[in-house]
Amino acid sequence: MGYEAIYRHSIEQPEAFWAEQARAIHWRTPPKQILDYSRPPFRRWFVGGETNLCHNAVDRHLAARGDQLAIIGVSTETGQTRELTYRDLYREVNTFAAVLQSLDVGKGDRVVIYLPHTVEAAVAMLACARIGAIHSVVFGGFASHNLALRIDDAQPKLLICADAGSRGGKVIPYKPLVDEALELSSAPPPHVLVINRGLDPQSPMTPGRDVDYATASTAHANADVPVQWLESNEPGYILYTSGTTGKPKGVQRDVGGYAVALMLSMKMIYDVGPGQVMFSTSDVGWVVGHSYNVYGPLLAGATTILYEGLPTVPDPGVWWDICARYGVRTMFSSPTAVRALKKFDADYIRRHDLSALQYLFLAGEPLDEPTAQWIQDALGKPVIDNYWQTETGWPVLSLMPGVEMKPTKLGSPGLPTPGYRLRVIDETTGEDAAAHEKGVLVIEPPLPPGCLSTIWGNDERFLAGYFGHFKQPLYSSLDWAIRDEDGYTFILGRSDDVINVAGHRLGTREIEESVSSYGAVAEAAVIGVSDELKGQVPVVFATLRQTGDDAARAEAAKGMRQTVEHNLGAVARPARVYIVNALPKTRSGKLLRRSLQALAQGADPGDLSTLDDPGALEEVKQALARGPDVGG
Numbered sequence: 076m077g078y079e080a081i082y083r084h085s086i087e088q089p090e091a092f093w094a095e096q097a098r099a100i101h102w103r104t105p106p107k108q109i110l111d112y113s114r115p116p117f118r119r120w121f122v123g124g125e126t127n128l129c130h131n132a133v134d135r136h137l138a139a140r141g142d143q144l145a146i147i148g149v150s151t152e153t154g155q156t157r158e159l160t161y162r163d164l165y166r167e168v169n170t171f172a173a174v175l176q177s178l179d180v181g182k183g184d185r186v187v188i189y190l191p192h193t194v195e196a197a198v199a200m201l202a203c204a205r206i207g208a209i210h211s212v213v214f215g216g217f218a219s220h221n222l223a224l225r226i227d228d229a230q231p232k233l234l235i236c237a238d239a240g241s242r243g244g245k246v247i248p249y250k251p252l253v254d255e256a257l258e259l260s261s262a263p264p265p266h267v268l269v270i271n272r273g274l275d276p277q278s279p280m281t282p283g284r285d286v287d288y289a290t291a292s293t294a295h296a297n298a299d300v301p302v303q304w305l306e307s308n309e310p311g312y313i314l315y316t317s318g319t320t321g322k323p324k325g326v327q328r329d330v331g332g333y334a335v336a337l338m339l340s341m342k343m344i345y346d347v348g349p350g351q352v353m354f355s356t357s358d359v360g361w362v363v364g365h366s367y368n369v370y371g372p373l374l375a376g377a378t379t380i381l382y383e384g385l386p387t388v389p390d391p392g393v394w395w396d397i398c399a400r401y402g403v404r405t406m407f408s409s410p411t412a413v414r415a416l417k418k419f420d421a422d423y424i425r426r427h428d429l430s431a432l433q434y435l436f437l438a439g440e441p442l443d444e445p446t447a448q449w450i451q452d453a454l455g456k457p458v459i460d461n462y463w464q465t466e467t468g469w470p471v472l473s474l475m476p477g478v479e480m481k482p483t484k485l486g487s488p489g490l491p492t493p494g495y496r497l498r499v500i501d502e503t504t505g506e507d508a509a510a511h512e513k514g515v516l517v518i519e520p521p522l523p524p525g526c527l528s529t530i531w532g533n534d535e536r537f538l539a540g541y542f543g544h545f546k547q548p549l550y551s552s553l554d555w556a557i558r559d560e561d562g563y564t565f566i567l568g569r570s571d572d573v574i575n576v577a578g579h580r581l582g583t584r585e586i587e588e589s590v591s592s593y594g595a596v597a598e599a600a601v602i603g604v605s606d607e608l609k610g611q612v613p614v615v616f617a618t619l620r621q622t623g624d625d626a627a628r629a630e631a632a633k634g635m636r637q638t639v640e641h642n643l644g645a646v647a648r649p650a651r652v653y654i655v656n657a658l659p660k661t662r663s664g665k666l667l668r669r670s671l672q673a674l675a676q677g678a679d680p681g682d683l684s685t686l687d688d689p690g691a692l693e694e695v696k697q698a699l700a701r702g703p704d705v706g707g
């Protein structure tokens with residue numbers, strides 16, 4: 076069947092389509108009902124079916140491929156490579172699961188995982204899945220405030236962390252950040268399980284609370300922990316993502332629907348099957364890491380590569396060397412990473428034997444044409460843009476070479492993947508936009524399997540945040556889009572206050588709250604400004620409680636930047652800070668962020684009819700002309 080026939084089948088007969096797809100995973104008890112849509116827009120897939128992600132990702136492969144590599148962990152930070160067969164992985168996961176149980180973690184308990192991108196992170200996730208615990212992985216680049224917010228919301232029974240991570244050869248102690256987050260938190264877990272990598276000899280341990288993994292695991296070296304079967308719709312994991320408020324949203328994913336959707340995507344989109352090798356350069360802290368560094372390839376019986384390190388160290392050919400060494404078939408990365416490599420000679424790519432490599436998929440942010448063209452020329456392989464979100468868990472738009480390779484249109488992630496009923500609609504009228512007309516990309520519910528079930532502990536936020544934008548109950552992606560006459564969709568950026576820095580999603584409100592927590596600040600506005608390398612960078616406009624001279628302004632600007640870095644992590648560090656005497660607002664007091672953003676990018680500030688004080692806009696223009704108080 077070609078793409079059109081598959082897509083049409085998925086839309087016209089969703090239950091028949093997904094019932095067939097569900098056969099790709101192992102069910103302890105088969106589903107009794109494929110779709111329950113009695114409480115729209117909530118939906119439940121594969122109702123009554125019992126399954127387990129760890130069983131499908133590990134145990135299921137033991138008989139046929141126990142000696143095949145499952146996970147390869149390559150770290151150019153520690154200089155170590157770990158290769159685990161499916162049998163090795165089974166062993167490690169069972170030992171880990173036994174340690175979790177010894178710490179009283181069981182079905183439905185939340186476990187926060189704060190680890191670098193290592194094999195241990197994948198093992199920890201799978202061990203949680205095995206016993207029905209709900210993991211919530213927090214990106215290792217996030218600082219204590221971010222971690223504390225997530226702990227408070229998830230209320231975990233356990234936090235798993237490492238002594239330290241490492242970036243560019245610099246050791247980043249994790250444990251002091253964890254200790255600080257637990258101080259800040261109102262719901263600290265009773266135990267912290269520490270994986271000591273030997274990177275930070277000073278790593279602090281709190282007796283009675285902190286447990287050393289190496290010591291705890293010796294008693295469980297040969298444990299076999301039975302799989303906890305879960306009803307398909309029970310929560311598998313929570314992954315926090317940024318929204319329009321300062322409070323992150325816990326995207327809650329189910330078990331059965333997720334496994335089925337990932338299996339479909341591995342076959343039809345990424346074209347990776349049993350015994351083949353996939354290399355996704357993302358981090359376990361992000362959704363791509365969950366779906367295509369850990370669960371997707373393992374569910375498919377493939378080999379996955381986890382890379383810890385910079386793409387340019389020891390030289391900009393390091394990823395391609397890994398591809399050649401392990402015969403990688405499908406690679407998955409981000410436009411930002413390619414832009415970083417583009418600064419170097421394409422020969423760093425060409426000098427490696429990439430005969431096994433079939434595709435490079437890129438996602439997470441808009442893929443600009445020069446970047447796509449450069450990497451396509453350097454590789455001589457198809458470069459495929461795919462669009463999705465933390466919420467969807469797997470691609471919404473992509474070409475599907477596992478089914479049929481359609482022509483690429485540069486600048487577009489392509490066509491809807493199976494099960495997604497997409498529309499582009501006018502923001503104000505809610506009517507369908509004509510071809511080439513800008514609108515908001517929406518998904519007609521029921522959402523397909525794999526997408527979020529709800530926001531953890533907050534159905535209201537799920538309903539209002541995603542389904543409350545139009546008269547009809549439509550899931551809003553909050554992305555602007557246009558569609559051409561062939562159905563190819565082009566994504567034009569977010570319609571809300573979320574920005575995308577190097578493929579990382581950040582809420583401007585979170586950064587504003589952090590800036591405002593710096594004592595000298597009266598008020599702050601944070602916007603995303605285009606950046607050649609990172610796509611967007613955060614830029615701050617702030618007013619001070621007390622006006623001061625140049626030196627005082629520079630001091631305050633520096634303080635704000637340090638505060639954000641300390642609270643939220645280096646990813647959120649403002650590129651530039653401008654101090655002004657007033658911020659442009661509407662008469663009702665709303666910050667005119669879009670006008671600020673336009674001005675900062677040298678564009679027309681747009682509709683200013685609601686502007687309260689024209690002087691504030693002048694202030695901003697002057698500050699931009701003068702240059703930032705901190706940053707280049």
Ligand code: AMP
Pocket residue numbers: 316362437438439440441442460461462463464465466488552553554566568569575578579580
């Ligand atoms: P995240 O949830 O962190 O994956 O961020 C999702 C957001 O990233 C989307 O809402 C888009 O704004 C953006 N995004 C992801 N993939 C693409 C893509 N292929 N093209 C354009 N924007 C993308």
